[in-house]
Amino acid sequence: MNNNVILVSNNSPHLYDKFQKLLTEKNLINKYQLKKFNTFGLNTYTSIIKIYPDKIIYVDSLENDIEEIVNDHLINGKIVKRLLYKNEHKNYLKSGPLPIYHKQLRLVLRNSGLIDPESIESYLSREGYRALAKILNNTTQDNVIDEIKISELRGRGGAGYPTWLKWNFTKQAQSDIKYIICNADEGDPGAYMDRSVLEGDPHSVIEGMIIAAFTVNANNGFIYIRAEYPLAIKRLEKAIKDAKEYGFLGKNILGTNFSFDIEIRLGAGAFVCGEETALISSIEGNRGMPRPRPPFPSTKGLWEKPTVINNVETLANIPLIILKGGDWYNKIGTEKSKGTKVFALTGKVKNSGLVEVPMGTSLREIIYDVGGGILNDNKFKAVQTGGPSGGVIPEDKLDTPISYESLNELGSIMGSGGMIVMDHTDCMVDVSKFYLQFSVDESCGKCSPCRIGGRQMLDLLTNISEGKSDESIIEKIEAISSAMQKASLCGLGQTAPNPVISTLKYFKDEYIDHIVNKKCISGKCKSLIVFEIDKNNCIGCHLCAIKCPVNAISGGKKEIHYIDQNKCIKCGLCFDACKFNAVIKS
Amino acid sequence: MKKKFNSLKEFYSYQSNNTIMKSKILVGYGSCGIAAGADKVYDTFESEIIKRSLKDIELIKVGCLGLCFSEPNVEIIINGLPDILYGKVDEKFAVRIIDEHIINKNIINHNLYDKPYIDLFNNKES
Structure with a gap:
């Protein structure tokens, strides 16, 4: 077997050719x-x-270096030190694993x-179930809490509440019956981390749940997962x-006195059931609607019993923290946000795709280094994080290191981890309308700020996108936003205005353009664009009329055509079909 | 092999039989992979392995590697060769992988992808 392998990154085809020539x-x-x-990481090297x-990994080699690699390394077995990948200011050498x-x-x-x-x-x-064995072997419940406390793990569902604190409340609560719930009701558009x-x-999440159960004295657990998975x-x-x-589950786990069992509960596709009190009410067999907190589920949760609710990602971290230690975990990340996301x-x-990076990595590194940059090398416009509860982040904020706090400051949230990149063809009014529409559809209707406020705000945004508004509209939007944020019962309503507020903050010009000039530069707001025939260019080929799905284009062969604006649905098919630039979009 | 651990001692003395070094074909078989055709790729590997009575090769469905843009992803682990990740694998390419990579030990110069991270436990980058 020929096990001498040379792999050359595809961003340097000339080096590959040079190797081939020399060899x-x-x-x-x-x-x-x-x-x-x-x-990946083509921006780095x-x-x-x-x-x-x-x-051996060589980076940043030039064409002239290849000869040296072939002569010194391949023929004489001498490593070319100056080209070696350097790790933390040290040349990376042969022994051990390849570096990252x-x-x-x-x-x-x-x-x-x-x-x-x-x-x-x-x-x-x-190392599966090793963490469980470790705690069953010689650890007290307080030890586990301490370890999680040292790790400073925070809830990955979005809010970032310290996990150890949640567990401690439930542990201290006096009750014979306690529950562990894994929240796998992932619903943000474009997010699929938990799935x-x-x-x-799946076992890493189950092991995390068993450890949580041991720590707080719970004997029953539920995984609430959406039926769409x-x-x-x-x-x-x-x-x-x-x-x-x-x-590992059931009576007398690994021969100890500790017993714990898990059942699965399927969600019926309501976004609001990702909110913990609504989720609990759904498991209880009631309609999935939130209730005011306090009391928090950690003291009064499922069937009024103390309940730990953790997100999938949080639980999957637990076995690792127990195995490697809270200190180890605590070294990863930023001052206040530890670990990865x-x-x-x-x-x-x-x-x-799915990326996992240490907290503190910048958005630019995620989008350009891991993500490889913008599709078709278009111009970056904004990145949306946190789904319908989050906001957009513009280009000049891309170097912000990611943490719960930094994203909040930018007017977005960490959320569960959806990250949608937008380029210049995306319209910010359209984007905020999309997210608000989602929240309006998913509002449970229990409290009026969310039920009525969301609907009102959506109407206002629709007016903007249809060119039926004046400048006073921005004030109205801000007033409703503030009411929803302050008075809504649960996170859904409180955060629903976030996409609108953040787009208004960073892209106000685009709103003004829609409101005052009745223009949508990216062409997404259909009511604001008009398709017309340029009489000088039209040769009467009739192709546009054939393509038009609503027969809005008239004109015989070799005659100048005409688009009936009353019939036109602005689908843009005529614009794409015309080979003579005779359809104008304005 | 199914067994119940009745005590911690039993658990600690148990050696998983999963560590035997065999050649492996890992097919990314999450929802995203399946949507891109990983099921057909898996079936192709399965039938080719039977057809050629290949021994000492393990075909495994694994979860998502995170490289959604290049699904279906297939990783080939053969002793002596670097671990190789192929992206955008279809049924035809799967047959090529069996012919060239598995049987002739020749890495195919097409759609090779870098693995985007190191393995936390084996501490082995590939």
């Missing part, structure tokens, strides 16, 4: 497998060359993509069944 000249081409690979089996030059750090997704999620053996082979964790590594449900069911068979990076970005 051929020196009659070495059959001794090496020379391949190109797609890499102009080129990456990996050589196996030596496990990517921006990602995978804690929550540590097993995802590496193990068979339907095999408990697969999980066991990677991927549950599909890729059939694969995740299937894998969870299998994982729970296997965990019971192996003795998983983001679902989508929208107008080249490498869309």
